Amino acid sequence: MDRVVERWREGLRADPRLSAQLEEMIQNQDETQLEDCFYRSLTFGTGGMRGQLGPGPNRMNRYTVRKAALGLARYLKATAGEGRVVIAFDSRRHSDLFAQEAALTLAHEGIAVDLFPSLRPTPLLSFAVRAREANAGIMITASHNPAEYNGLKVYDENGGQLTPEPAGVLIEYVEAIEDELTIPVAAENELVQTLPASIDDRYEEALASVLEQPRLGEDYGDELQLVFSPLHGTALEPLKKAFNRNGYTNVHIVAEQARPDPDFSTVTKPNPEEAEAFAWAKRWGREKQADVLIATDPDADRLGVAVPDERADDGYRLLTGNETGFLLLDYLLAQRSDKNELPANGKVLKTIVTSESGRQLARHYGVDCEDTLTGFKYIAEKMQHFEDGVEDGTFLFGYEESYGYLLGSFVRDKDALQAALVVAEIALAEKRAGRSLTDRLERLYQTFGYFREDIESLTLKGKEGEEEISSLLASLREEPPHAFGDEYRVTMIEDYHRGEAIDVESGQRSPLNLPASNVIKYKCADDSWVCVRPSGTEPKVKCYFGVKKRDQSTATQSLTHLQEAVMADINRRLTKSHT
Numbered sequence: 001m002d003r004v005v006e007r008w009r010e011g012l013r014a015d016p017r018l019s020a021q022l023e024e025m026i027q028n029q030d031e032t033q034l035e036d037c038f039y040r041s042l043t044f045g046t047g048g049m050r051g052q053l054g055p056g057p058n059r060m061n062r063y064t065v066r067k068a069a070l071g072l073a074r075y076l077k078a079t080a081g082e083g084r085v086v087i088a089f090d091s092r093r094h095s096d097l098f099a100q101e102a103a104l105t106l107a108h109e110g111i112a113v114d115l116f117p118s119l120r121p122t123p124l125l126s127f128a129v130r131a132r133e134a135n136a137g138i139m140i141t142a143s144h145n146p147a148e149y150n151g152l153k154v155y156d157e158n159g160g161q162l163t164p165e166p167a168g169v170l171i172e173y174v175e176a177i178e179d180e181l182t183i184p185v186a187a188e189n190e191l192v193q194t195l196p197a198s199i200d201d202r203y204e205e206a207l208a209s210v211l212e213q214p215r216l217g218e219d220y221g222d223e224l225q226l227v228f229s230p231l232h233g234t235a236l237e238p239l240k241k242a243f244n245r246n247g248y249t250n251v252h253i254v255a256e257q258a259r260p261d262p263d264f265s266t267v268t269k270p271n272p273e274e275a276e277a278f279a280w281a282k283r284w285g286r287e288k289q290a291d292v293l294i295a296t297d298p299d300a301d302r303l304g305v306a307v308p309d310e311r312a313d314d315g316y317r318l319l320t321g322n323e324t325g326f327l328l329l330d331y332l333l334a335q336r337s338d339k340n341e342l343p344a345n346g347k348v349l350k351t352i353v354t355s356e357s358g359r360q361l362a363r364h365y366g367v368d369c370e371d372t373l374t375g376f377k378y379i380a381e382k383m384q385h386f387e388d389g390v391e392d393g394t395f396l397f398g399y400e401e402s403y404g405y406l407l408g409s410f411v412r413d414k415d416a417l418q419a420a421l422v423v424a425e426i427a428l429a430e431k432r433a434g435r436s437l438t439d440r441l442e443r444l445y446q447t448f449g450y451f452r453e454d455i456e457s458l459t460l461k462g463k464e465g466e467e468e469i470s471s472l473l474a475s476l477r478e479e480p481p482h483a484f485g486d487e488y489r490v491t492m493i494e495d496y497h498r499g500e501a502i503d504v505e506s507g508q509r510s511p512l513n514l515p516a517s518n519v520i521k522y523k524c525a526d527d528s529w530v531c532v533r534p535s536g537t538e539p540k541v542k543c544y545f546g547v548k549k550r551d552q553s554t555a556t557q558s559l560t561h562l563q564e565a566v567m568a569d570i571n572r573r574l575t576k577s578h579t
Contacts, residue, residue, distance in 0.1 A: 004038045004056075004057065005022075005026075005034060005038050005056075007179075007181070008022065008038070008055060008056060008057075008181065009022060009023075009026070011063075011181035011182075012055060012181075015062075018054070018055040018061055018062075019055075021054055021055050022055040022056070025037070025055075032462075034056075035462075035463065036058060036461075036462050036463070037054055037055060037056030037057075037058050037059050038056045038057060038058060039058065039463055040057065040058050040463075041057040041058060041064075041067075041175070042057060042058050042059065042060065042064050044068060044071070044170075044171050044174045044175070045167070045171075045536055047153050047154070047161045047162065047167075047375065047377065047536065048068070048138075048139075048151060048152045048153040048154045048161075048162075049064070049068060049151060049152055050142050050143075050145065050149060050150070050151030050152075050538075051064075051149065051150075051151065052148050052149055053093060053094065053148055053149070053150055057180065060094075060098070060142075060149070060150045060151065060152075062094075062097060062098065062101045063180040063181055063183070064180055065098045065101045065102055065105075065140075065152060066101055066102070066105045066180060066183040066185065067174060067177050067180035067183060068102070068152050068154075068174055069101070069102040069103075069105035069106050069138070070105050070109065070174075070177055070183050071170060071171075071173040071174030071175075071176075071177060072085070072106070072136060072138070072154060072170065072173075072174075073105065073106050073109035073110075073111050074109070074173045075169060075170045075173045076111060076135050076136060077109070077110075077111075078173070079166075079169070080135045082110075082111075082135075083106075083111040083112065083134075083135040083136065084111070084112045084113075084114065084132065084133075084134040084135055084136075085106055085111055085112070085113050085114070085134055085135065085136045085137065085138060086113075086114045086115075086116075086125060086128045086129050086132055086134045086136075086137045086138070086195070087099050087102055087103055087113060087114070087115045087116065087125075087137070087138045087139075087140070088116045088119075088120040088121075088122070088124065088125035088128070088137075088138075088139050088140070089116070089119055089120070089139070089140035089141070090119055090120075090121075090122075090139075090140065090141040090233060090234050090298050090299045091119050091232060091233050091234060091260035091261065091262055091298055092140070092141065092142055092147070092149075092150045092262050092298065093147070093150060093262040094150060095119070095140045095141065095150060095262075096119075098140045098150065098152065099115060099116075099138070099140045100115075101185065102138050102140070102152070103115050103192045104185035104186045104187075104188075104192065105183060105184075105185050105186075106191075107185075107186040107189055107191040107192050108184050108185050108186035110191070111191070112191050112193070113191060113192045113193065114128070114132055114134065114193055114194075114195045115192055115193065115194055115195065116128075116194075116195050117194045117195070119234045119260060120200075120234055120238075121233075121234040121235055121238060121296075121299055121300030121301070121416070121417065122139050122141060122143075122153070122234075122299040122300060122301040122413055122414075123203075123300065123301060123411045123413060123414070123415035123416070123417060123418070124199075124200065124203050124238065125137050125138075125139045125155065126155060126159040126160070126411045126412050126413045126415075127159065127199075127202075127203045127206070127410060127411050128195065128199050128203075129155050129156075129157065129158075129159040130158065130159040130410070130412070131199060131202060131203075132195075132199075133157075134157065135157050136154060136155060136156060136157065137154070137155030137156075137159065138152060138153070138154060138155070139152070139153040139155065139299065140152055141153065141298065141299040142298075143297055143298065143299055143301065143302070144269065144270055144271035144272070144273070144297040144298065144302060145269070145538065146264075146268070146269050147262060147263050147264050147270075154167075154170065155412075155413075158380065158384050158412055159380070159411065159412035159413070160376075160377050160380025160381060160383075160384065160412035160413060161375070161376065161377035161380065161413065162377065163377050163378065163381050163515070164515050164516075200238065203238070203410075204238065204241055204242060204245060206408060206410045207242050207245075207246075207408075207417060207418060207421060208245065208246055209408055209410070210407040210408045210418045210421060210422055211246060211421060211422065211425055212331065212332065212335040212336075212422075212425065213335070213425065213429075214246065215247060217247075218247045219247050219249050220247045220248055220249070220250070220428055221247075221248075221249035221250035222250070223428060223431065223432070224248060224250060224291050224292075224424065224427060224428045224431060225250050225252070225288050225289060225290040225291050226243070226248060226250060226251045226252065226290060226291065226292055226293075226294065226424060226427075227251075227252045227254065227281050227284045227285045227288060227290040227292075227293045227294070228240070228243075228251050228252070228253055228254065228281075228293075228294050228295070228420075229253075229254035229257045229258075229277075229278075229280060229281045229293075229294075229295040229296075230253075230257065230258060230295075230296055230300070231257055231264070231267065231270040231271075231272065231277060231295055231296060231297060231298060232257055232258075232259065232260055232261035232262075232264050232265070232266070232267075232270060232298065233260065233270065233296060233297060233298030233299060233300060234260070234298060234299055234300050235296040235300035235416060235417065236253065236258055236260075238300075238417060239296065239300070239416075239417050239420055240253065242417055242420075242421055243420075243421070243424065246421060248421075248424045248428075252284055252288050252290065254280045254281050254284050256280045257280055257281075264298075266280060270297055270298050271297060271302075272295040272296060272297055272302055272303060272304025272403055273302070273304060273321065273402065273403055275318050277295055277304065278293060278295060278304065278306050278316070278318055281293040281294075281295055281306065281316075282306065282314045282315065282316045285306070285308075285315065285316055286314070286315050286316075290308075291308070291427050291431060291436070292305060292306070292307055292423060292424070292427045292437060293305070293306040293307075293316060294306075294420050294423060296416040296417075296420070297403075297416070300415075300416045300417060301376075301404060301413055301414045301415065301416055302402065302403040302404055302414065302416055303324070303403055303404075303405065303416035303419045303420055303423070304318060304319075304324075304403055305318070305319045305324050305423055305437075306318045306319065307319060307436065307437045307438050308436060308438065309438060317438070319437075319441075320401070320453065321354075321399075321400070321401045321402055321403040321404070322354060322355035322357065322401050322451065322453050323441060324403070324405070324419070324423070325350075325354065325355070325358060325399040325400075325401070325405060326355070326357050326358065326361065326441065326444060326451075327423070327426060327437060327440060327441060327444075328397065328399070328405055328407070328419060328422055328423070328426070329348060329358055329361055329362070329397050329399070330361055330440075330444055331422065331425075331426045331429075332396065332397055332407065332422075333361065333362070333364075333365040333367070333396070333397075334365075336396075337365055342365060342366070342367060342396075343367075343394040343396075345368075345392050345393050345394050346367035346368070346393075346394050346396045347367065347368050347369075347370060347382070347386065347393040347394060347395055347396060348361075348362045348367060348368065348369040348370070348396055348397050348398075349369075349370055349372055349379045349382050349383070349395070349397070349398040349399075350369060350370075350371060350372070350398070350399055350400065351371065351372055351373065351374045351375070351378070351379075351400040351401070352371045352372070352373060352374065352494075352496075352514075352519070352521060352531060353374055353400070353401055353455075353521075353531045353533070353544040354399065354400050354401040355401060355451050355453050355546060356451065356527075356529075356546060356548065357444075357448060357449075357451040357548075358399070360448050360449070361444075361448065364448070367396065368393070370382065371514070372514065373496065373514050373515060373517050373519070374400065374517075374519070374533060374536075375536065376398070376400060376404055376406070376413050376414045377413075378514075378515075379398040379400075379406065380412040380413065382395075382398075383395045383398070383409055383412060384412070387409075395409050398414075399414075400414070401453060401455070401544070403416075405418070405419040406418065406419075407419070407422060423437075426440070445552070449548045449549065449550060450548065450549050450550065450551060450552050450554075450555035451546070451547070451548050451555070452546070452547050452548075452549075452555040452556060452558070452559040453544070453545060453546045453547075453559070454544075454545050454559055454563060455542060455543065455544050455545070456542075456543045456545075456563065456567060457535070457538075457540045457541070457542050457543070458540060458541050458543075458570070458574075459538075459539060459540050460539055460540065460541065461539045462539070465539050466539070468574060468577060469534050469539075469541045471577045472532075472541060472570065472573055472574060472577070473497075473518055473520065473532070473534065473541075475573045475576075475577070476520050476532060476573070477495060477497070477498075477520060480493055480520075480522075481522070481569055482504070483524075484522075484524070484530065484562060484565035484566050484569060485561065485562075485564070485565030485568075487526075487558075487561060487562075487565070488524040488525075488526065488528055488530075488561075488562055488565060489524060489525045490504055490522045490523070490524055491503070491504050491505065491523055491524060491525050492504060492522070492523040493520065493521070493522055493523075494512060494520070494521040494522075494523070495512075495520055496512060496514060496516065496517045496518070496519040496520070496521070497516055497517065497518050497519065497520075498516075499511060499512050499514075499516055500512060517533070518533065518534060519531065519532070519533040520532050520533075526547075526558075527547070527548050528545070528546060528547040528548070528558065528562055529544075529545075529546045530543065530544065530545055530546075530562070530566050531543070531544040532544075532570070541570075543566060543567065543570065545559060545562050545563050545566065547559045547562060
């Protein structure tokens with residue numbers, strides 16, 4: 001590793017910022033930090049790469065971005081013969097620099113680039129790839145990660161993130177590049193073009209198509225009070241414009257979080273899944289007596305929603321991603337059913353860690369609900385299969401528990417702007433009927449049962465943490481639990497790495513028709529379930545839990561007991577791996 005450090009030390013002499021950071025580590029003899037920066041190259045996975053900013057091959061910097069872009073250029077020339085790539089970037093540190101570095105690296109290889117002139121949300125990048133008939137897209141973002149992170153996501157010609165097979169080919173091209181420090185970039189040239197504002201306008205026009213009851217020219221400002229926070233990210237201008245265009249004119253922007261800010265100074269993490277991210281929105285909500293609060297993550301692919309609740313100390317309750325998905329799906333299916341517009345081959349798509357409430361709702365309306373692996377790229381892949389006739393189906397709705405939703409197929413990644421518009425439409429419909437979003441959700445639970453889900457993450461950083469995560473999954477696979485505590489007897493094990501479902505009682509094995517992935521799911525006798533998987537973007541192992549009961553208190557209690565039993569088992573396994 002010392003040779004790698006010295007090579008970077010020499011190569012960074014013309015890069016004062018990164019050179020100073022590296023020299024400080026060396027002078028302070030920070031061996032732990034040095035090892036983490038230099039012990040490997042930053043993993044380029046199926047969706048691209050994400051990591052902390054800093055010097056070294058295991059950090060996000062201009063050189064690792066050039067490496068990824070050069071690998072993409074070689075991949076496109078090998079698979080398409082030529083190429084056009086659309087590039088967008090968010091509000092994070094050095095995002096604009098990384099976008100420029102990627103563009104000039106591609107241009108040096110003869111690849112045409114359409115570059116957004118300023119920050120844009122991820123769904124607009126997906127839209128633009130399709131609109132420009134590009135061969136690929138790059139989004140510079142680390143989504144909802146803390147401020148010290150940035151990343152690069154790669155999109156295919158259909159506007160979806162790369163799935164494992166093409167990603168595997170791309171990864172080979174990236175990993176074949178041995179020295180990221182000497183990659184040439186082009187000077188400014190005509191191959192890098194700035195995208196015109198007409199792309200933004202076309203996206204805004206498409207957004208209106210997701211509304212079930214569009215009334216162009218109407219103004220609902222007197223009827224509905226909205227509070228919106230972009231959490232210092234990209235959604236402010238496009239979502240504000242979308243609300244105004246579609247009649248939702250009484251939108252109060254959380255001023256403290258409106259400005260793009262790479263430090264995300266008002267939150268610990270810019271993640272709408274976290275209650276803390278809504279602290280400022282709730283203050284505005286109480287002042288304005290808002291009907292609904294919404295927040296988007298920095299690249300605007302995730303949406304969080306909070307609703308008035310008298311039982312909450314601060315007056316508002318943050319909905320889970322599953323609950324927001326439940327509301328959106330119910331509204332869409334009910335509206336289409338009332339208009340007799342539900343196709344016989346309609347498909348709802350959700351991930352394997354998303355609530356079973358969606359499946360039950362789809363069944364109620366006579367449409368199919370299919371599971372995909374975690375990651376919206378798999379939902380996008382299914383959508384393309386429907387469009388190409390590879391599979392029979394008409395896409396209706398796609399979602400995942402981590403606050404990602406898609407209603408209109410003109411985008412092929414989760415889209416917080418689409419979801420925000422429809423949440424406003426549902427809130428307006430309920431208010432006109434003298435009800436609230438909370439009332440509508442309660443009616444759904446009374447009809448279909450009380451579904452409760454949660455997630456716990458264990459952060460295991462660095463090389464040692466990576467080894468611990470690998471050891472834990474191996475233990476769960478080789479020594480599977482027969483039960484969690486005394487209450488939750490395991491009846492089915494779905495091992496997505498081995499591609500098989502195992503009936504615990506009979507021992508019968510059946511294939512899982514999904515791509516291989518290092519994920520294990522346990523289904524229990526009482527319809528509860530547990531799923532364990534390593535995060536694809538953070539040094540974490542994630543544990544998902546789901547239960548269903550006939551009343552709220554029993555469901556809440558059951559979920560708590562399940563979590564406690566599972567985490568006790570996992571902590572025991574981690575402790576055992578240390579001895």
